[in-house]
Amino acid sequence: MKQPLLLLLASVMLVSCSSKYGSKLEATEAKDKWIKEGGSITTLETDAVCDGGVLIYGANDNVDCSKPTEITKMNRKCINEKETHQFLCMEMKQDGLDYTYFKY
Known part of the structure; x- marks a missing residue:
């Protein structure tokens, strides 16, 4: 009985940590904030x-x-992948690129 409950709890926690936004506007605002916080090089x-x-x-x-x-x-840039309904964002670091996604 404990295992199904733990599995359900873990599933709920994973969904709540997702970067999926309710709309394209919300994802755009989050992406823009992320870009500004990255600073410049x-x-x-x-x-x-x-x-x-x-x-x-x-x-x-x-x-x-x-x-x-x-x-x-700007240190961070994003492109809109319309086919996958997400912004693919890249951050330039000394050891290469780091990727972040904002799904809508």
């Missing part, structure tokens, strides 16, 4: 393709490959 980039400091391809022939520009970006 600063990277060094050029608008050209350089190899060993030599310009291979660029929008401007006057690009100095030795002086990249600091670009600040």
Whole structure:
């Protein structure tokens, strides 16, 4: 008798921990909050393709490959997977990408 009760209790707890939202609006609000809480990162980039400091391809022939520009970006990004009714979100970390899902 105890085993079915424990199984039911475990099932209820798993459902309550789910990231499933009641609507797309709720999932969007949660996703937007998650993105803002992730902060931003600063990277060094050029608008050209350089190899060993030599310009291979660029929008401007006057690009100095030795002086990249600091670009600040949000640390977290999401895409809407309409087929699966969820937002697939990625966070850039030093050891790679970390994924989070917001289902609606």
